[in-house]
Amino acid sequence: MAYAYLFKYIIIGDTGVGKSCLLLQFTDKRFQPVHDLTIGVEFGARMITIDGKQIKLQIWDTAGQESFRSITRSYYRGAAGALLVYDITRRDTFNHLTTWLEDARQHSNSNMVIMLIGNKSDLESRREVKKEEGEAFAREHGLIFMETSAKTASNVEEAFINTAKEIYEKIQEGVFDINNEANGIKIGPQHPTTNSTLPGSQGGQQAGGGCC
Amino acid sequence: MSPAGSPPHRYHPRFPYHVQYIKNSNYLHFQITMSQSAPSDAESLPPPGLTTHSDLSCGHDVPEDPAASAETQQPSQIPESALQTTDVATEDTGDTLTSSESHLKCDGHLTECDQSVSLEPDATEEEKDQEVSHSSSRQAWGGWGSWGKSLLSSATSTVGHSLTSVKVKAGEALRLHRTSVGEEAREEEEDTTEENAVASNRGVFSAISNVVQNTGKSVISGGLDALEFIGKKTMTVLAESDPGFKKTKTLMQKTASLSQMLKEAKEKERARLSNQPISAPTAHYGILFDDYQGLSHLEALEILSNESEAKVQEYLSSLEEEEQEEVKKELIFIKDIFIKREEEKEEEAGNEEQAKDEEFMSVLTELLFELHIAATPDKLNKARISAHEWVSKVERPVTTETVGRETREQPGGEQGEEGEDGLAKEEKREEDDLISSVSTSVFVLQAVYMSSVGSLAEVTARSIEQLHKVAELILHGQEQEQEKPARDQAHVLTRLTCAMCKEVECLAGKFSDTLLLVGCQRKAEELSPLIESVLLEGSNSTNYIQNAFQLLLPVLQISHIESQRCTTFFNQPATHVFGM
Numbered sequence A: 001m002a003y004a005y006l007f008k009y010i011i012i013g014d015t016g017v018g019k020s021c022l023l024l025q026f027t028d029k030r031f032q033p034v035h036d037l038t039i040g041v042e043f044g045a046r047m048i049t050i051d052g053k054q055i056k057l058q059i060w061d062t063a064g065q066e067s068f069r070s071i072t073r074s075y076y077r078g079a080a081g082a083l084l085v086y087d088i089t090r091r092d093t094f095n096h097l098t099t100w101l102e103d104a105r106q107h108s109n110s111n112m113v114i115m116l117i118g119n120k121s122d123l124e125s126r127r128e129v130k131k132e133e134g135e136a137f138a139r140e141h142g143l144i145f146m147e148t149s150a151k152t153a154s155n156v157e158e159a160f161i162n163t164a165k166e167i168y169e170k171i172q173e174g175v176f177d178i179n180n181e182a183n184g185i186k187i188g189p190q191h192p193t194t195n196s197t198l199p200g201s202q203g204g205q206q207a208g209g210g211c212c
Numbered sequence B: 001m002s003p004a005g006s007p008p009h010r011y012h013p014r015f016p017y018h019v020q021y022i023k024n025s026n027y028l029h030f031q032i033t034m035s036q037s038a039p040s041d042a043e044s045l046p047p048p049g050l051t052t053h054s055d056l057s058c059g060h061d062v063p064e065d066p067a068a069s070a071e072t073q074q075p076s077q078i079p080e081s082a083l084q085t086t087d088v089a090t091e092d093t094g095d096t097l098t099s100s101e102s103h104l105k106c107d108g109h110l111t112e113c114d115q116s117v118s119l120e121p122d123a124t125e126e127e128k129d130q131e132v133s134h135s136s137s138r139q140a141w142g143g144w145g146s147w148g149k150s151l152l153s154s155a156t157s158t159v160g161h162s163l164t165s166v167k168v169k170a171g172e173a174l175r176l177h178r179t180s181v182g183e184e185a186r187e188e189e190e191d192t193t194e195e196n197a198v199a200s201n202r203g204v205f206s207a208i209s210n211v212v213q214n215t216g217k218s219v220i221s222g223g224l225d226a227l228e229f230i231g232k233k234t235m236t237v238l239a240e241s242d243p244g245f246k247k248t249k250t251l252m253q254k255t256a257s258l259s260q261m262l263k264e265a266k267e268k269e270r271a272r273l274s275n276q277p278i279s280a281p282t283a284h285y286g287i288l289f290d291d292y293q294g295l296s297h298l299e300a301l302e303i304l305s306n307e308s309e310a311k312v313q314e315y316l317s318s319l320e321e322e323e324q325e326e327v328k329k330e331l332i333f334i335k336d337i338f339i340k341r342e343e344e345k346e347e348e349a350g351n352e353e354q355a356k357d358e359e360f361m362s363v364l365t366e367l368l369f370e371l372h373i374a375a376t377p378d379k380l381n382k383a384r385i386s387a388h389e390w391v392s393k394v395e396r397p398v399t400t401e402t403v404g405r406e407t408r409e410q411p412g413g414e415q416g417e418e419g420e421d422g423l424a425k426e427e428k429r430e431e432d433d434l435i436s437s438v439s440t441s442v443f444v445l446q447a448v449y450m451s452s453v454g455s456l457a458e459v460t461a462r463s464i465e466q467l468h469k470v471a472e473l474i475l476h477g478q479e480q481e482q483e484k485p486a487r488d489q490a491h492v493l494t495r496l497t498c499a500m501c502k503e504v505e506c507l508a509g510k511f512s513d514t515l516l517l518v519g520c521q522r523k524a525e526e527l528s529p530l531i532e533s534v535l536l537e538g539s540n541s542t543n544y545i546q547n548a549f550q551l552l553l554p555v556l557q558i559s560h561i562e563s564q565r566c567t568t569f570f571n572q573p574a575t576h577v578f579g580m
Helices: A019-028 A066-076 A091-095 A097-107 A131-141 A156-173 A200-211 B017-023 B025-044 B048-059 B064-107 B110-116 B119-133 B135-197 B199-221 B225-241 B244-253 B258-275 B285-291 B294-317 B321-351 B357-370 B378-395 B400-409 B417-427 B433-480 B486-518 B524-568
Strands: A005-012 A041-050 A053-062 A081-087 A113-119 A144-147 A185-187
Touching (some): A005 A019, A005 A066, A005 A156, A019 A081, A053 A066, A053 A156, A053 B294, A066 B294, A066 B433, A081 A091, A081 A156, A091 A131, A097 A113, A113 A156, B258 B285, B285 B294, B285 B433, B294 B321, B294 B524, B321 B486, B357 B378, B357 B486, B378 B486, B433 B486, B433 B524
Antiparallel strands (some): A005 A185, A041 A053
């Protein structure tokens, strides 16, 4: 139940690339071929384990439609990780990556870990964007890269977990100031005190200690 | 058995509270007298919680009115703002307390203190207080305040009894210090009780309870072991009997935004649970609320609200004085609609006392349609339907046998154990009907309780999600230029929120009735904490919803400004100054 860290993620990218499906696959291990258009933002959460530590991923799945862009931008702030998704069967979604990336960099903290995801890898016959192109783009912009399939669940876990690993490493290296919540990282509740089971009279002190 | 859907404040006649309520009403005296001194201190301070709103109004050097508008928002954010003033107010009220404390000492007689004040006049004064300072939450007081009081008294009665007897015995030894210190100790206990019972009204009490508690603590630790022991024990009892206790306590200390506070409360609870061996299953509203993504939606709504507020201020400061006055007038008009809400709510409540089940849904759909935005209430409706369904399942078959079976099927609960129990019981139900029904009713009671809290958390989370979606769609629709005028939307949203709150109140009432029905063979000590907890979470729920509603105000205001600009400069849409 309790976690050592909580990471806030955002999922961004053009409409219809499979952002919500990736989330559903990751949180519920399900695939829904037909998905409602996301309005604004939807949420998902899952616990993962890295280096023996429980980490809770709180995922903000944003609407991809252009008309929601101004709203979803508001949600970027305070994210520790971002999944930037395109559809390997639609080149235009790949072409828009630069805009998405600029947007993300501009509206979030500079240390945010960004994972580039080429989704729908199961549709090999309809592929329009080569894997190498994705890799090149990622290399050029300092992103991690993976091709996934929300339908077959291929690489979905890995995409989320590898992002978390990268964030975790950054924490270890001291790149992230974990006490600054604007970085999208929160320390779990078990750190401050262990005497939370004491009766109410301790409540005040304990709560005070928690915020330090 | 009481009928379904009776409002929560209508206290059940079979409940043994009323006697004790009167008997112990004197115990309430201290919170009430003190609470009157506290809020004034608290109110005089700027509410740090409203940083975004009030800070911006100052920071951007905007004339008074928007600032005033920001300030008038605070009443509805009582939990937030009051909590935040708590820490600061502590020192100030400390003085007040010592003076009243010395006053008690002068009196010298416990009995005198006890009899000097009756609950009623104080309560009404207190309500007046509320009316003035928290005008927008008036309705919440009217409706919920009454059961809050009974809750308080019932909880106090448990404490009060044991304490009085101990006090009599210890009386000789303590003699001189008894009056002052004894009062302190009791105040402390009552305060903790109070925090549970009147958490919805924290605004008034929070500031004082800390002071009292701290003072109480220091006096006790000053050397009176006996009283310390009593105090501790009572605290433990209180903490054990109410799972919401710690959460509420934590909430009192916090200084961040509402979603922040809820989040931290939930995490503390989680941590506490993980430290405990898994024994008695208890329902934890905060955790469930988060699991239904209520916190995330609230947080996202806060982001939108804050950004909208910033844009409103930015726009206002960009205007010439005359123009600015004009716009401000319009914005205040919208704000007034948000505040007037309460009166309308009362009228409505009078008209349709008994809200039918289907009504909520149609009202909700209708209102959302009226907003001219494409939000459907599917999720919220599903949540409330499942809540009503399990209640009617439990209610229909009155025999505990069937109750046992039915509650096992209800959604949301992780109550694995009572499955076996139900089976075992069915086999021998012919023989020892009585014994088995008593033993199962423990599980059934727990199950009903867990489902109650779970359903409240779910419906509340979904309501807040709905309001969040509305905010997103209003901001979205702004660009489409086809929506209703903001003031019309304000009216509709007001009614929408009322409908949600009413539904939650109705559910909480239903749940407590169901608990009574199922637990009729259980002792009051066992039953009442559960009922109290459900009613408390019910009132917390309406508070959360109303807070979320207030977050919509800046969203509507910026939407209004944008649409005005569109009409005024219809041919130059490029003049949008905002990023939105």
